[in-house]
Amino acid sequence: MDRLAADGIDVVRVVYPDLIGTERARDVLLDELPRASDHGLAFCRAVYHTSPQGDVVPVGGGLDAGLPDICVRPDLDTLVTLPWEPGVAACLGDVVDPATGAPAPESPRDLLRAVLARCSDHGLRPVVGPELEYYLCDPEPGPTGGWRRYAQDSGVVYTAGLRADPDNHLLRVLRQVRDLNLGVISGNHEFDGGQFEINLTHSEAMSAADRAFRFKAAIKELARKEGRLATFMAKPFNDAGGSGFHLHLSCEGAEGTEGRNTFDDPTGAYGLSATARHAVAGVLAHAPALAALLNPTVNSYKRFGPDTLAPWLIDWGLDNRSAMVRIPPERGSGTRLELRLGDAGANPYLAVAATVAAALLGILAGDEPPAPLEGYGYDATKSARLPTTLSAALDALEADTALAEVLGKDFTTSFLSYKRNEVERFQRHVTDWEFTEYAYHL
Secondary structure (H helix, E strand, O other): OHHHHHOOOOEEEEEEEOOOOOEEEEEEEHHHHHHHHHHOEEEEHHHHHEOOOOOEOOOOOOHHHOOOEEEEEEEEEEEEEOOOOOOEEEEEEEEEOOOOOOEOOOOHHHHHHHHHHHHHHOOOEEEEEEEEEEEEEEEOOOOOOOEEEOOOOOOOOOEOOOOOOOOOHHHHHHHHHHOOOOOEEEEEEOOOOOEEEEEEOOEEHHHHHHHHHHHHHHHHHHHHHOOOEEEOOOOOOOOOOOOEEEEEEEEEOOOOOOOOEOOEOOOOHHHEOHHHHHHHHHHHHOHHHHHHHHOOOHHHHHOOOOOOOOOOEOOEEEOOOOOOEEEOOOOHHHOOEEEOOOEOOOOHHHHHHHHHHHHHHHHHHOOOOOOOEOOOOOOOOOOOEOOOOHHHHHHHHHHOHHHHHHHOHHHHHHHHHHHHHHHHHHHHOOOHHHHHHHOOOO
């Protein structure tokens, strides 16, 4: 507290992720921090069951239980000053059920913690590098409102500077998030107008998920401060591509072998160890269920399709960006797999937990993957298709009892209930497309 006060901090923001990976938080005056640390902060557990529109979804343990509390305690090891809000520092919060003293089953951070504990039991320490894309939008002028893409120039793929970013958004963001200690290393304008990608370094899986979660929140806050909208939605515009959330995964060995990449084996097939090949096989085997967690919205499935570079077939390849699982060319300490399935709207904790769980199941099963994809992919005669709708992906998750067991029955039940309600609400909603398509002619 003395250090924070000396730095001009008088408020600590305690933040934790909800089911869809957005921030829930409370601002605590500095003098009250000891009380918050000792006793925790009470929140309604139904915050996990609340839709983006503010409706409480009837998930077990919420409405049916009388809207009980969860308790959130500040994790002061994660404390960092917010450069754009003078006097405010922020930290993550640890969530428990006060009735049991155990983690809340819907807590994404605790879900990942449990999956990583399983990996540790088998002598594995997953290492993850996140890659996230997003669109920056300006307010649409005129009385109707809405949003339009910032800097809509085409053909400025993989560039930096004023050519694709006339207001220097990227430079400003890089400098601001650098001071949050999120491991930001570089950024560039992405494929479509107004789309950006910022790369984060790799680290132990929990740290990577924490950093990805805080990174997304920071980007959105910085945009709001400028009266703009930054969105990690999978496909926000009909005339532009989607935004991905690619995960690079490797593993270090058990105690006494820290730092050794267990995916590397110069004598193994493709320069990959048996552990790496089994991990690839696990990700492929559980891919339909993974889609529910890495492509978790109705909108997610509009990002897929031929020639989108968003995978819609279950395959893997050596340095092949048209495959769902790509093995980058580096070997040695850089040996890893890149799962290209996820979109940027995924909850980082759930995306990492599900990917690691699938890889662990593959390692324990000891299966080998099929032959890697050669050439440009998207040939449905050679590889199975991923689910094409959120409903189908949720059905695949429910059917994948092995993955659900690793993720936890209570979590899986809550997630399925929450997301099926989302599908039902969408199916009842009359869209602009329907009115345009039918109203005049029918």
